[in-house]
């Protein structure tokens with residue numbers, strides 16, 4: 001008999017979303033919305049038995065739940081429709097996970113996309129993303145990348161003077177280049193130092209004291225069509241206050257731009273809404289975040305007597321983070337009496353560099369033992385030759401054995417996209433699960449893939 005998520009929660013497996021909640025906000029759960037424990041007491045996602053997926057596709061394996069990703073896309077769009085009387089657009093910050101299938105899903109949900117490199121731009125175009133919904137970011141775009149973006153017809157989010165001046169020269173007379181200006185709002189938020197971007201000491205965007213000069217410059221160059229202003233204050237943010245403050249700052253910029261005769265029609269508020277990585281995390285829902293932003297913009301526009309701009313948000317993590325888990329196979333264990341037990345998995349910092357980079361904390365379950373009591377606190381170690389390669393420092397798990405399937409939760413954002421080949425590990429495969437079907441969306445790399453770009457100069461050939 002299939003136990004319901006609610007029964008699972010009642011029996012102490014608190015990671016499953018409570019199915020009784022209408023329209024749950026995916027970022028508030030550790031597991032994808034379709035997660036269940038099935039009759040074999042296995043974890044099931046998108047109607048697929050996770051140990052069976054592992055048998056078929058191997059490990060490490062990213063398992064992406066289509067329903068959860070689509071639910072998050074819809075919640076963002078619906079929340080804007082409910083709370084904003086003007087036009088709005090949600091664009092997916094694809095640095096969280098950029099690949100053809102993910103781009104195609106978000107495009108089919110009516111979202112636009114934020115890309116930050118020629119590679120992300122190329123992938124989004126190949127996935128069929130309409131260029132008019134594409135926004136190209138970056139603090140050091142190459143001339144080649146700028147040409148690619150201009151030719152594609154997407155909006156370029158200009159970050160600095162060098163880029164601004166280069167664009168005036170690159171724009172051909174007949175069709176102005178559509179740009180947005182990225183500004184640094186000087187707003188502090190509570191998140192890891194490396195993922196904070198809106199404070200004054202940031203490498204991104206024009207400083208507020210440059211605003212007049214920038215607006216004047218843009219107003220004197222008709223080959224640039226400045227359609228909007230952009231700011232992003234940071235990532236994995238739980239308080240709503242910082243974004244509420246940002247709305248006031250950005251509308252103030254709008255009124256300043258109006259003095260230069262610039263008709264700026266769009267405001268892009270960035271992304272940043274946090275997700276749950278542990279049961280202690282308590283992020284606001286997608287709707288609550290959107291509501292605060294919409295109300296802030298509406299109120300500030302009323303105060304400044306400005307027409308409502310098209311309002312854009314560019315979430316990444318909160319769209320895809322909770323939609324994915326990573327499955328590993330448990331291997332060796334090292335028991336250090338009275339100190340610690342290390343349970344080793346067949347991946348680690350190459351498929352999830354977040355613990356070693358940001359000291360991020362994750363939670364795990366044993367997918368083939370969902371009914372077994374949680375009796376051990378162990379360190380889940382990766383297989384890389386690096387002591388710091390610890391996936392989870394303290395994981396509460398049932399007694400594990402070699403061959404068990406360990407599933408780390410909430411790995412949809414900034415895992416695959418930041419994966420590397422450290423120690424020459426092939427990057428994992430990714431499968432998309434939906435209604436009991438699993439489709440490969442990223443193939444597992446092979447050893448041949450690892451040497452594909454290597455070149456062996458002829459004079460070294462005799463060594464083979």
Ligand code: LLP
Nearest residue numbers: 093232235236271272273314315316317414
């Ligand atoms: N817009 C801009 C301009 C950004 O720089 C970012 C993230 C986003 C939107 C999306 O933010 P989100 O909704 O995902 O919080 N690698 C780090 C996160 C870096 C975020 C960079 N910018 C991590 O793994 O936590």
